[in-house]
Amino acid sequence: MALQPAAGARDLNPQQVEKNHSLSKKLAEVYKKWGYDEVSPPRVERLATLMAGGAIESKEIVHLVADEPLGLRPEMTASIARAACTRLSERPRPLRLWATGTVFESKQADEGGIRIEEKLKSGVELFGVKEVSAEMELLSLLLKSLEALEINQENKPQILIGHTEIMDLILKPLSNKERIQVKRLLIEYDHLSLERLNIKQDILDTILNFIQLRGLPNQIIQTLKQEFGKSTVLNNLERVFNHIEPLAQANGISLQLDPSFQPHFNLYNGLVFQLVCEGKSSPIVLASGGRYDQLVERCGGDISNSYGVGFSFSIDDIRELLPERNVSNQYPQKLLIAFDQNNSLEKALLRQTSCHLKGEKAIVELEPCKNENEATQLIALRGCTDLIWIGN
Amino acid sequence: MITVALAKGALLKDSVTSFANAGLDFTAVLDPDNRQLMVPSKCGRARALLVRNGDVPVYVAYGQAQLGVVGYDVLREHQMPVAQLIDLGFGGCRMAVAVKESSGYKRAADLPPHCRVASKFTHCAREFFDDLDLPVELVHLTGSVELGPMTGVAEAIVDLVATGRTLRENGLVAIEELFQSTARLVGHPLSLRLDRGELRTVLEDFRLQEKNSVEL
Numbered sequence: 001m002a003l004q005p006a007a008g009a010r011d012l013n014p015q016q017v018e019k020n021h022s023l024s025k026k027l028a029e030v031y032k033k034w035g036y037d038e039v040s041p042p043r044v045e046r047l048a049t050l051m052a053g054g055a056i057e058s059k060e061i062v063h064l065v066a067d068e069p070l071g072l073r074p075e076m077t078a079s080i081a082r083a084a085c086t087r088l089s090e091r092p093r094p095l096r097l098w099a100t101g102t103v104f105e106s107k108q109a110d111e112g113g114i115r116i117e118e119k120l121k122s123g124v125e126l127f128g129v130k131e132v133s134a135e136m137e138l139l140s141l142l143l144k145s146l147e148a149l150e151i152n153q154e155n156k157p158q159i160l161i162g163h164t165e166i167m168d169l170i171l172k173p174l175s176n177k178e179r180i181q182v183k184r185l186l187i188e189y190d191h192l193s194l195e196r197l198n199i200k201q202d203i204l205d206t207i208l209n210f211i212q213l214r215g216l217p218n219q220i221i222q223t224l225k226q227e228f229g230k231s232t233v234l235n236n237l238e239r240v241f242n243h244i245e246p247l248a249q250a251n252g253i254s255l256q257l258d259p260s261f262q263p264h265f266n267l268y269n270g271l272v273f274q275l276v277c278e279g280k281s282s283p284i285v286l287a288s289g290g291r292y293d294q295l296v297e298r299c300g301g302d303i304s305n306s307y308g309v310g311f312s313f314s315i316d317d318i319r320e321l322l323p324e325r326n327v328s329n330q331y332p333q334k335l336l337i338a339f340d341q342n343n344s345l346e347k348a349l350l351r352q353t354s355c356h357l358k359g360e361k362a363i364v365e366l367e368p369c370k371n372e373n374e375a376t377q378l379i380a381l382r383g384c385t386d387l388i389w390i391g392n
Numbered sequence: 393m394i395t396v397a398l399a400k401g402a403l404l405k406d407s408v409t410s411f412a413n414a415g416l417d418f419t420a421v422l423d424p425d426n427r428q429l430m431v432p433s434k435c436g437r438a439r440a441l442l443v444r445n446g447d448v449p450v451y452v453a454y455g456q457a458q459l460g461v462v463g464y465d466v467l468r469e470h471q472m473p474v475a476q477l478i479d480l481g482f483g484g485c486r487m488a489v490a491v492k493e494s495s496g497y498k499r500a501a502d503l504p505p506h507c508r509v510a511s512k513f514t515h516c517a518r519e520f521f522d523d524l525d526l527p528v529e530l531v532h533l534t535g536s537v538e539l540g541p542m543t544g545v546a547e548a549i550v551d552l553v554a555t556g557r558t559l560r561e562n563g564l565v566a567i568e569e570l571f572q573s574t575a576r577l578v579g580h581p582l583s584l585r586l587d588r589g590e591l592r593t594v595l596e597d598f599r600l601q602e603k604n605s606v607e608l
Contacts, residue, residue, distance in 0.1 A: 160585060189475035189581040212592075214585060258585055276586060282455025283582050 008107070008115040010316070019319045020120055024100050026148045027122045027313060031098040034141055036124050039097045041079030043104075047071050049082050053267040053295035062106045062116050072104035076121060077267070077310055078295060084127045084308070085301040093128025093305060100315075123289070123312030127296065132236040134309045135271045136243055138289065142275065142311055143247045149313075151286070153252030155321060156278040161217070162261035164269050165233040166224065170210050170259060173203050186211055186260040214258035217241040224259065240271070267292050273311070277321055284321060287313045331361035336384035338365040338375035340391040348390055355388070362388070394438035394590055397451040397460035403575050404442075406482040407461040410577075411440075414597035437590070449474050449578065458583040458591055464573040465552055469513045474578040478598050481605065483575040485554040487516055488566040492541045497548070500524060500568040507547040510540030517550040520570050538562040 005011040012020070028038070047069040050061055056078075061071035073079055076099050084095055100122040109115035124141060126134055142159070151157050167186070171179040178199060185194045191211060197204060206227075213220060221238050228234070241255065248255050262272050270291030276283050289311025297306035335355055339348045348364045355362035363382060369375040372389045379387050398407050398421065408418050417434040420426060421442055432439045441457055448462035449472035460474070463483055467476065489500045489509075497503055501524055510531040511517045521528045531546050533539075540546035542562060552573065553559060553566055577598060584591060 158586060188473070189579070189584055192476040192479055192576065256585075261585060276582065282580070283586055285582070 006116055007109060007113075008117040010102070010118045010120070016319060020315050023149060023315050023318055023322075024120070024122050027145055028098070028100065030141070030145050030148045031124055034096070034124075034137075034144070036096040036098040039080060039083060039099050040101065041073065041076050041083060041099055043073055043102070044070055045073050045079055045082075049078050049299070050074065052078055052082075052298040053292060054298075059108075060106055062104045062114075074105045075103050076101060076123065076312065077125060077292065077308075078299070080125045080310075081127070081292070081296050081299045081301075081308055084125070085296060085299040085306075089302070094134070095127040096124070097127070098122070098124045120315040121312045122315055123287075123310055125308060125310035127301075127308045128305050129309070130293075130307045132239060134307065135236075135240050135291065138309045138311060139240065139244045139273070140247060142273075142287065142289070143244060143251060143253065145313070146253060146275070147251055149318060150322070151253075151277065151318070157253045157286075158276050159248065159253060159255050159273055160261050160276060161255065161257050161271065161273045162259065163233060163237060163271050164262060165231075166237075166259045167262060169224075169228045169231070169233075170207065173206075174199065182207060183262075187262050189260075211260050214256055214261070217245065217255050217257040220257040220259065237271075263288060263290075267295060269294050271309070279321060284317050285314070286317055286321070287311055333360065333386060334384045335360055335362040335386050335388050336365060336375070336379050336382050337362055337388045337390065338369045338378065339389075340371065341368045342392050343368070343390045351388060351390060394459065394594065395441060395451075395457045396438055397441045397443050397448045397457035397462075399445040399448050399460075399462055399466075400442055401445060403445070403461060403463065403483045406480070406575065410461070410480055410482075410598065410601065413601050414594050416594065438594075446470060452578050452580050455580045455583055458580050458587075459594070460578050461575055462578060464571070464576055465513065465516070467576060467578070468571065468573075469515050471515065473581065475581045475584055476576050477579050477595060478577040478602060480575040480577055481602075484572070485552045486566075486572050487513065487550065487570040488553045489520070489548055489550055489568045489570070490538075490541075490553070490559050490564045490566045491548045493563050493565045495541070495547070497567055500548070501526060502567075503528065503548055508540075508545065509548045509550060510537050510546035511550040512537060513550055513552075516570060520550065538564055 044064060047061065050056055050071055050073060051058065056074050060074050064070040064072065080097055080099060084097065088095060102118055103121050105117045107115045107117055126138060146157065167183060171182055174182055189211065194208060194211065213223065218241055221234055225234055245255060263274065268290035272290035273288065274285050275287040276285055291309045293307050296308040297303060337348045337351050345366060352362050352364050363384065365375065365378060372391055375387055375389055396411065398404060405422060408422055411418055416438045418431055418440040421431045421440055429442045430439055441451060443451060445462065445466055448460040449467060449470050451457040452460040452474045453472040461480065465487055491497045503526060505527050507528055508531050509517055509528045510533045512534060514530045514532050517530055531540065537549045537551045538558060540549045541564060550570065556566065559566060
């Protein structure tokens with residue numbers, strides 16, 4: 001059997017690579033306009049850094065055989081946060097950084113053994129802002145990025161938004177032990193196990209109402225205000241939504257506030273969100289993000305200034321979702337330079353250079369052709385559009 | 393369109409009845425001449441995928457089906473990220489440890505350390521014996537697990553027991569129960585969160601059925 005790539009490893013064809021570059025470039029241009037600087041975090045990190053946020057379990061990391069515990073990064077936020085708290089600690093805040101690169105996740109394969117999933121991500125991190133202004137910038141940037149990617153109504157994009165402090169308000173009447181259990185069941189949407197919990201009926205009824213509660217942000221905020229009274233978190237959320245709702249509407253993106261929504265990770269401690277689009281057969285998460293102050297603190301950040309928010313796009317998933325029209329073809333014309341027995345390869349290569357200087361895409365047929373007719377037949381075979389024939 | 397994963401076999405008839413009561417009629421799948429694996433509901437709002445028992449949580453976890461009906465035993469064994477929504481009550485059985493009647497073992501903790509235990513449900517068995525702090529060697533069998541103790545391949549088995557007749561007829565006895573299992577309505581968590589009312593209507597009808605059956 002021919003040698004195959006490892007299960008889960010990406011092995012892309014040229015069109016897929018080009019599409020990935022094109023999508024990453026579009027995003028990079030938006031990030032740069034918003035004043036974000038590019039960083040390139042290492043693919044290999046100490047396990048202590050990768051697991052600092054408490055979000056990643058050891059089994060999710062591809063471990064490396066080395067003298068110290070090392071692994072391949074399953075996401076980039078921890079590495080960027082480490083850099084922000086160490087090498088870049090002297091840089092003034094707010095510190096705006098972006099990065100693009102591959103991440104590696106270790107998963108248990110159905111047939112047993114380990115499967116390594118390799119994915120291309122592109123995202124931003126904003127450090128040093130405690131106030132809700134960080135979330136406002138982050139979500140505005142997310143919406144602008146979607147515009148650049150040309151993700152629109154056709155793809156039925158929705159941003160699901162939750163907040164860990166709303167979850168805390170819901171869980172407040174419970175004991176510490178109950179809180180952990182109920183939080184897990186709410187996140188997993190395990191209605192049946194919630195119903196069977198041995199807790200006071202009125203509290204249980206409220207929790208069962210919350211698992212059903214989601215919808216237009218301002219309506220949900222009003223419902224939450226009626227339940228919990230006024231609170232800073234709800235006022236802040238109201239401000240965020242008042243700002244981003246018109247932007248989202250203009251781009252055909254729907255927003256949904258979901259009090260029981262939180263990604264499984266314990267990474268976030270504030271606003272959390274996922275951008276979901278309708279795929280061919282199931283919903284696809286294209287981006288996720290939120291606030292992760294605790295991670296910044298664990299990375300050694302100055303306690304008085306340990307604040308961070310960010311999001312990350314999954315480029316491979318966007319590539320699979322978007323139709324071909326979204327890839328700009330930089331070189332619509334591809335020339336084939338062919339020559340006959342009486343001319344030389346050297347001459348063809350010189351001709352190729354002159355094409356390149358004119359900004360044209362050109363390849364050389366390395367062996368001489370018998371005649372122009374034979375060269376013409378090669379145009380389609382070499383994926384070209386036109387022929388430059390060097391012959392007598 | 394709503395996609396529902398239904399398990400072929402013992403749960404199928406009751407699953408179809410439950411969905412019919414919730415407004416989605418898939419009775420076409422019960423036709424003995426039916427060979428289609430994807431069957432639309434009479435109303436055209438939904439379609440059913442006919443899959444193997446163990447594949448129901450897979451289709452639901454990946455979001456290809458928004459809803460599914462599967463036994464709790466399968467959910468415990470496969471540990472897929474699906475939302476458990478309603479206990480449908482049918483398909484009742486229990487997961488139990490069974491040994492040869494003549495073995496003299498009265499409870500699972502009596503089994504000798506490092507003995508062999510045969511099961512189709514090795515994940516459930518591993519979890520159970522780990523909780524007991526009893527090290528055992530698990531032997532994965534895909535069917536007729538009762539033969540394990542009879543042939544000497546294993547000292548005990550972990551298997552589903554409905555009436556206990558198969559155990560009795562093969563000289564085995566259940567000595568400890570791991571858990572009770574019934575059919576569950578499960579859902580894809582993200583689809584449930586993105587739902588614009590289609591799934592909610594079906595779930596409300598299911599809950600109404602559940603309420604009515606409790607009142608009866």
